[in-house]
Amino acid sequence: MLGGFQSLASKVFMLVVSLFFDHAPGALANHRRYARMHNYRHVQIDMSQQSGSAPEKLWTYKYEVLLHELKRIEPGEIVLLLSENAVIIGSTPLPTLLDGRDWLLTCAESPLPQTDIQLWRNTERVRRKLLQVVTHCRFGVELPPDEGQLLCDFEALPSRHKIADAHVVVPAAANLESVWATWSTFSVCIADDKHHRRFRAALFAHVNERLTRSLPLLSFPGxxxxxxxxxxxxxxxxxxxxxxxxxxxxxxxxxxxxxxxxxxxxxxxxxxxxxxxxxxxxxxxxxxxxxxxxxxxxxxxxxxxxxxxxxxxxxxxxxxxxxxxxxxxxxxxxxxxxxxxxxxxxxxxxxxxxxxxxxxxxxxxxxxxxxxxxxxxxxxxxxxxxxxxxxxxxxxxxxxxxxxxxxxxxxxxxxxxxxxxxxxxxxxxxxxxxxxxxxxxxxxx
The missing domain is CATH 3.90.550.10 (Spore Coat Polysaccharide Biosynthesis Protein SpsA; Chain A)
Incomplete structure (x- = not known):
């Protein structure tokens, strides 16, 4: 996972891609806020009409989009790929997160990497390995039960891993303790449970409003x-x-x-x-x-x-x-x-x-x-x-x-x-x- 690419990356081009297969305006507003904070380019791709499709259609398109965006930028430049289940709480810049790495994947609730928050550097090695992922999720190919298995050839950081003194990704769900509000946290991914749409809407509205007003998370004025x-x-x-x-x-x-x-x-x-x-x-x-x-x-x-x-x-x-x-x-x-x-x-x-x-x-x-x-x-x-x-x-x-x-x-x-x-x-x-x-x-x- 460690590459020779060093982060004189303050001048490196950054791209935030919000690829949604479900309607989530709160997530979109949050991703825009983070991109504007650092003057990163932000691309929204709304595929919510495909939200009921079989996994092979969603995964195939997702990793084709990732490869497509990597090929459009210069070598060494960075793409942050976010799903509708991702929200950014912290302000850590992407070069700091990816310093010395060609990709950043983290585990959240299992040994497999979570797939809602992915960070990639445009290198020949990365594109070749992602081409193998794309090949593994074509129509007619037997798929693994979990999307994270598509990325099993990429080393992933363990859960609770911290960079710049912040947990990179913290999982959240209605029935999980709200540690994302008390830990120093960069991002949160919503667990895909049966309640997650209602909970996701509430969580993202809360985070966005509290960040905008500079109020503590889980504070309820009034x-x-x-x-x-x-x-x-x-x-x-x-x-x-x-x-x-x-x-x-x-x-x-x-x-x-x-x-x-x-x-x-x-x-x-x-x-x-x-x-x-x-x-x-x-x-x-x-x-x-x-x-x-x-x-x-x-x-x-x-x-x-x-x-x-x-x-x-x-x-x-x-x-x-x-x-x-x-x-x-x-x-x-x-x-x-x-x-x-x-x-x-x-x-x-x-x-x-x-x-x-x-x-x-x-x-x-x-x-x-x-x-x-x-x-x-x-x-x-x-x-x-x-x-x-x-x-x-x-x-x-x-x-x-x-x-x-x-x-x-x-x-x-x-x-x-x-x-x-x-x-x-x-x-x-x-x-x-x-x-x-x-x-x-x-x-x-």
Missing amino acids: TEACDTEPHSVYQPEQAIAVVTLYTPNVARYGRIAEANFRRYCERHGYTLYLHREIPSHLNDGKTAGDWLKPALLREYLPRRKWVFWVDADVLFNDMNRKLESIMHGHDALFARDVGTWIFNSGIMGFKRTQQNYDAFQRILDVCGQLPDKSSVYVNHDDQHFFNREFKEHAGFDATHIASFVEWNTPWSYRLPDSFMVHYIGAWEDNKALLMDYDVTQSAME
């Missing part, structure tokens, strides 16, 4: 204005109440939810019981906040006609729709879980009945016998016990449970008219990023 008392009650003495709790360790997204809940409840005249930490009378020092749902519901139910539990990783997306619209004459309201549970316990509604009150007590009694409630995921979490209790009720009919399309909609299925959106399955900081993005989107829709 949420600092939230109250700081352990417990607040808004619009007291209303017939319908919303109850939620978030602890300081998840306040980054909890504050976004709080502002949203307050606006919603003020609009419709609902009481909001908001806990910013575990209530002192329920705090044994060993129990995570999620396990307190039955206790808080039992505490507030006698005071109201209806009480809704809403997790702090939820947004009221359709601010005009009332909770009354989903009551449908039932005494307990649930929506189907996207996973294997009968219903999801992140949003639930309960009418003031003795049956519901007694159900909360039974859940408390069973959970009180558990040896460990220190996190959400031990002992099947609270969802198991709510499901077990209510499915045993006389008259319980799973067909009467609402579709998550109607409410309690997972964030990856959000539409402009979704009622309540639940940011399940995302890393905590990414929940805040996605929620902040959707609050902005809702204001524009």
